[in-house]
Amino acid sequence: MSKTGVDAVGRALAILKAFSAERAAMTLTEISQATDLYKSTVLRLASSLEAGGFLVRGADRLFRPGPELSRLGALYQRGVDLSEVIRPSLRRLVEATGETASFYVADGDERICLYRVNSPRSVRHHLEEGQRLPIDRGAAGRVLTAYGEPISAEGKKIRDRGFYVSIGERDPEVAAAAVPLMDVHGKMRGALSVSAIRTRFDADARKAALDALKSEAKALASLLPASES
Numbered sequence: 415m416s417k418t419g420v421d422a423v424g425r426a427l428a429i430l431k432a433f434s435a436e437r438a439a440m441t442l443t444e445i446s447q448a449t450d451l452y453k454s455t456v457l458r459l460a461s462s463l464e465a466g467g468f469l470v471r472g473a474d475r476l477f478r479p480g481p482e483l484s485r486l487g488a489l490y491q492r493g494v495d496l497s498e499v500i501r502p503s504l505r506r507l508v509e510a511t512g513e514t515a516s517f518y519v520a521d522g523d524e525r526i527c528l529y530r531v532n533s534p535r536s537v538r539h540h541l542e543e544g545q546r547l548p549i550d551r552g553a554a555g556r557v558l559t560a561y562g563e564p565i566s567a568e569g570k571k572i573r574d575r576g577f578y579v580s581i582g583e584r585d586p587e588v589a590a591a592a593v594p595l596m597d598v599h600g601k602m603r604g605a606l607s608v609s610a611i612r613t614r615f616d617a618d619a620r621k622a623a624l625d626a627l628k629s630e631a632k633a634l635a636s637l638l639p640a641s642e643s
Contacts (some may be wrong), residue, residue, distance in 0.1 A: 425451055426459045430468060430479070439476040497529055499637050503606070503630045504531040510626040511619070513610040514539045517595070518547075518554040519603075525549045525558055528604065539588050539609040552584040553592035554607040561594055561602040577624055582612055589615035593627045597638045606631055 432448040433440070445460070446453045460477060463469040467482035500517050507515035508531045516530040527545045532538060549555040556578040560569035572578050581589045590609035594602050608623040615623075 422459070425449070425455065426463060429456060429459055429463065430483070433479050439472075439474075439478045441476060445477060496638070499634060500529050501531070503634055504529060507531070507606070507608055507623075507626050507630060508533060511608050511610075511623050513608050513614070513619075513623065514541060516541055516554065516607045516609065518558060518592075518605045518607060520549060520558040520562065521546070523549055525552075525555050525605075533610070537611055539590075539611060541609070548584065551580070553578045553580040553590035553609070554605040555584070556580065557592045557594050557605040557607075558602075577627070579620055579624070581615070587612050589620075591615075591620055591623045591627060593624070593631050595631050595638075596635055598636050603638055606634075 428449045428451070429445055432445055437444070437448070440448065442453055442456055442460070445451075445456050449456065451459075460469055460471075464471060464477075464480065467480045469477050470480045471477050504515040504517065512533060512535060514530065514533045516527050518525045519528050520526075524546045525548070527541050527543055527547070530541045530543055532540055547555065549559055556568075556572060560566075560572035560578070562569075565573075577591060577593045579589070579591045588609055589612040590607050592605045592607040595604050595606050597603055606627050608627060610619065610623075
């Protein structure tokens with residue numbers, strides 16, 4: 415492909431990437447400003463994208479993502495294995511915090527450690543995948559319970575905060591922080607957690623863990639494969 419062709423593809427992709435939840439519909443001028451492309455360039459590329467179903471332009475003259483993106487997105491969702499999405503995130507959490515990172519799902523009155531990456535430190539909170547723990551104790555358990563039914567007063571507080579930190583709640587020597595992992599449809603898929611030896615999990619460590627957890631949860635939301643339920 416010629417350099418000109420590659421440049422055109424890059425510009426077309428820049429137009430598509432300019433759309434977001436906050437900018438779901440844009441005028442020609444807004445797209446031009448968001449992409450730093452001339453209006454004439456945007457109009458030419460947008461016409462091609464519209465013809466291919468990647469953009470639509472309504473009677474209000476606003477451009478919106480087209481149905482072809484939805485079709486491709488559905489194909490991606492069906493083809494992705496949950497572990498392939500979660501494991502890299504857990505590795506990043508370990509790199510950011512130096513502690514053990516885990517992904518839990520609820521199963522009745524228990525929670526299952528579905529995926530985990532243990533801390534590289536010799537003294538650490540060690541977990542095995544498939545391990546079952548109580549759902550009513552510990553950061554991940556509290557988060558999973560908060561998003562279950564019925565919603566308790568404590569659960570509502572956790573939902574409002576968007577996280578939970580436990581200090582010696584399940585094990586007196588272990589502390590942890592957890593956040594809910596939601597998909598783009600607002601459905602809870604599980605809980606992301608960072609756990610550590612209690613004496614290492616001071617205020618600064620807790621803040622660093624929560625910042626990393628929130629960042630990963632946000633990044634994962636649009637990557638999660640379609641739910642079976």
